[in-house]
Amino acid sequence: MTATTPPVSSLEETQTPPRPAASGLSTRLDVLDRLVALGEGRVDQSLMDDAAALLARAGERLRLSGEHTVVALAGGTGSGKSSLFNAVCGLELSPTGLRRPMTSSAHACVWGLGGAGPLLDWLEIESRHRYARASALDGEGQVGSLQGLVLLDLPDHDSIRAAHLAEVDKYVSVADLIVWVLDPQKYADFAVHRRYFEQLAGHTGVTLIILNQIDRLEPEEVTECVKDLRRLLEAEGMGGPTILTTSAKAGTGVEGFREVLADAVAARQARLDRLVADIDRLVKRFEGQYGADEPAEKVDDRRAATLVEALADAAGVPAVAESMESAYSLRALDYVGWPVGRLAVRMHSDPLRRMRLGELRQELRAAFTTPVNAQQAHVDNALQEVTEGVVEGLPPSWQRSVREAGRSKAEQLPEALGSALREAVPSFNQIPAWWWIVRAWQYILIAASILGLVWLGGVVAYGVLKLGHAPLGILGDTGVIPYVCLLIVCTLGLGAFTSSAARNVIALSASRHSERLEGRMREGITISARTLVLEPVERELAVYRTFREELSTAIDPLVH
Structure with a gap:
């Protein structure tokens, strides 16, 4: 059974508008650095450690290639994440199947290798799991549209192996753009919503939700699933989430997904937006350190x-x-x-x-x-x-x-x-x-x-x-x-x-x-x-x- 993709909001309508604050990222990082210096030994140490880690990660990411956009495909077992990864790449690069888990280590496919080596080293992608797309392997016009994309296929977030879960957490925290691949049976899974979506409130602009395997549903069922998924996400603080529907098996919606990736790569804004979103989230934790009253200047x-x-x-x-x-x-x-x-x-x-x-x-x-x-x-x-x-x-x-x-x-x-x-x-x-x-x-x-x-x-x-x-x-x-x-x-x-x-x-x-x-x-x-x-x-x-x-x-x- 093949179901047609129901109409969903376009990326321009649902994605958070580009933030002017991204242009002042360097200034905001300087402010955060001063906050860490001033709060050291005074403010909650876990908050100071997280802020220092963000500063270190931001400095490393900004020093690495700005020509590449790191997109991480995350999802649970059987969601079709690896199948979608292969569909976008046009090759069978990541193993697929129902065995749990299939992807044991992150795989990376790179469009445009120039300057990507240090970035892949920083991401700690094993050499045997790095793939490059060349014009001889792509269809007409595909290489140009995705030039600069680093697409990661992550292990399953619900893997029984703790090492896989730690790897998912690592890449979800550093990717420029996060793509969550869900299936109609488990899109409301408590684990993914509690562990990840609640933590990504404020990251709507750098998060993309894909409801995969829609070929298993009737069109009206797809519409109902998308509506319910949007309700869940908005209740968790992800205002106006971008939701796409695909079927990696039937090829439905894959080209639309490629277009979204092409737009993100062409804008070269995702890495900045991701860092700004991370800073916004961290700064909210600092708000408890902002007293309402003007402090005294001296002892009376x-x-x-x-x-x-x-x-x-x-x-x-x-x-x-x-x-x-x-x-x-x-x-x-x-x-x-x-x-x-x-x-x-x-x-x-x-x-x-x-x-x-x-x-x-x-x-x-x-x-x-x-x-x-x-x-x-x-x-x-x-x-x-x-x-x-x-x-x-x-x-x-x-x-x-x-x-x-x-x-x-x-x-x-x-x-x-x-x-x-x-x-x-x-x-x-x-x-x-x-x-x-x-x-x-x-x-x-x-x-x-x-x-x-x-x-x-x-x-x-x-x-x-x-x-x-x-x-x-x-x-x-x-x-x-x-x-x-x-x-x-x-x-x-x-x-x-x-x-x-x-x-x-x-x-x-x-x-x-x-x-x-x-x-x-x-x-x-x-x-x-x-x-x-x-x-x-x-x-x-x-x-x-x-x-x-x-x-x-x-x-x-x-x-x-």
Whole structure:
């Protein structure tokens, strides 16, 4: 029974119009390359691997012959794929039959060998399965119409051998034009629709569907099959698929198929359209990395200040400042305290004071000579808090990368905080000038008191007790005794008053000294926080902004 081919949409009516984006393929590949570079280590690794593989394949295909169009015939067992391959070639090049499988390796028939060798090597077609068409073997006008065609006959996609299935997958992913040969009995086979047609959504322009073996159907049955097949394909995302009907056995529709191939070869556009379709499909997977909200450019001042405050608390800045205030007070009292009082203290040892000084020295020595032993929990909380505000609205993978950037130099924080404290603290040997002045004044008063006591002793010895002749008149004059006593009392009182006033000044100076010291330590911690935390976060945000801009270009190339 021979059935006539029912009318189907012509290639011009059903195939996706030529894409202007194909002319900008190089630009789109450059954008994709930048996306891969920006997303490496940040975006899902499987997506990065697929993008890198596409870039590599596109580069290799574009370097190879642009004069040839690679067309792969794919189909299941018994669909007549190899018979159709032989019919187009005009020779029995590929084995046919009902045995499963018949085609065990891809066969290639080439019209025009010039420059095809490297392309066939890249396709990994075995030498014994390469065939060339020459004018002596073709009918009138056939060679010219198909010049530049590389027609592949693939193993069955439903083969029981895993190696055959892998080979089909490989060639379906690299062919410029994919031709699926289906038969009326298995055109709705779940395996081919699920494994291939659902994955080829968006590849309608480089996919051709052939319903073969129509000689087994009545004309109205052919029309019904084509209608049902189109419904299935469109439901799977292949809008406006090109469907041809053929009978390789009866020769029906074969010439129409050859004409379609001739048009594709003459246009020399299939390889570009295939790469553009692959890029479109891949870019759709990137769309989940495009956040709807415009990302922040930097960490806001409030969160930055909160980070500095948290790091300062974790480093113990308030405690260090308090210790320095106490150390300042104790050292100042050693210099400007009333010597008489210091002598009394030395004669009556104060163990609490010695303990306090020892603890201060140990605490300060540890703070200024080693990395700060900051509370890790406080640091972790501070690092988490500083990124929470800026990651809102970012895709999950970029939220993770921004958080990781904030923690990328966390191990350097203890040493950096310790350095900030050490650089802020002045040398322990520094002594303010006013301490020396007060100390000198107090020793002058002590000298005056001692002189008064010597004078008073001389007057008592020579003027009162008449122990001998006074060497000086003032030493024998008992009338000066009240004045000498007044001098001694005044110098001692003035010394005590100076010591009391100095204590008040010391308290005020120690407080100011502590405040200045704490300010310098916080300045150092601010620098460390910006260098080790804020700048890495802001650099990561800048990378995301660039990635987002590049992705916007890739998603909508016609606008950009």
